[in-house]
Amino acid sequence: MISGLLKLILGFVLAIAVLLGSGLTVALYFVNRTAVPPEKPLFANDNPPPKPKSEQPKATPAKSTSTSKPKPTPKATPTEKPKTLPPGAYKATITWPQGLSIRDKPGLDASSIGGVAANKTVIILEESQDKNWQKIRVEDTEQEGWVKAGNTKKVEE
Structure with a gap:
């Protein structure tokens, strides 16, 4: 038991x-x-990561020729003047780690017209009336649109 x-x-x-x-x-x-x-995730408009030095192609030395030809002298090329910023505009970088969606008008209901990657330099053109949205121009592509305010940091020049 x-x-x-x-x-x-x-x-x-x-x-x-x-x-x-x-x-x-x-x-x-x-x-x-x-x-x-x-x-x-990687998207089509993302910049590819830099290649490690081991994967970059190595430069091959140029073969010299015994014939003496006059070398062309380099011509001075006109340099582009840096574009001036519109009044009240300033440069900033994107601080949101995933990047931002660019919209056609300020508001969450607006349609997305593109995107901008993190740490990218943009030009802040203006702010919305309620200060919740900023109109930006991407420096590389000259694309303009609206992003949510607070996701950029002013660049001190």
């Missing part, structure tokens, strides 16, 4: 220990799976 009762109690204790152990193992597995952030 007593040995049967001990076997019953030991059976319950072992069953509970197995259930707790397997439940804890499954919980830790899923916690560890969700703790790893996914890779950043």
Whole structure:
């Protein structure tokens, strides 16, 4: 009678220990799976990451010729003057790590017309009446549109 009762109690204790152990193992597995952030997606308009020096093509030395030809002298090329900023405009960089969507008008309901990557230099042209949106021009592409305010940092020149 007593040995049967001990076997019953030991059976319950072992069953509970197995259930707790397997439940804890499954919980830790899923916690560890969700703790790893996914890779950043690459889009067509993203700049490719710089290649490591080992992958860059090596320069080959030019072969010299024994014939003496006069070398052309370089001509002075006119340099472009840096574009002046409109009155009240200033340069800024994008601080949002994922980049920003450029919209055709200020507001969340406006349609997206492009995007700008993080750490990209833009020109802030104006701000909306409520100061929640900024009209920008991307320096490289000359694309203009509206982005949410607070995601840029003024560049000190």
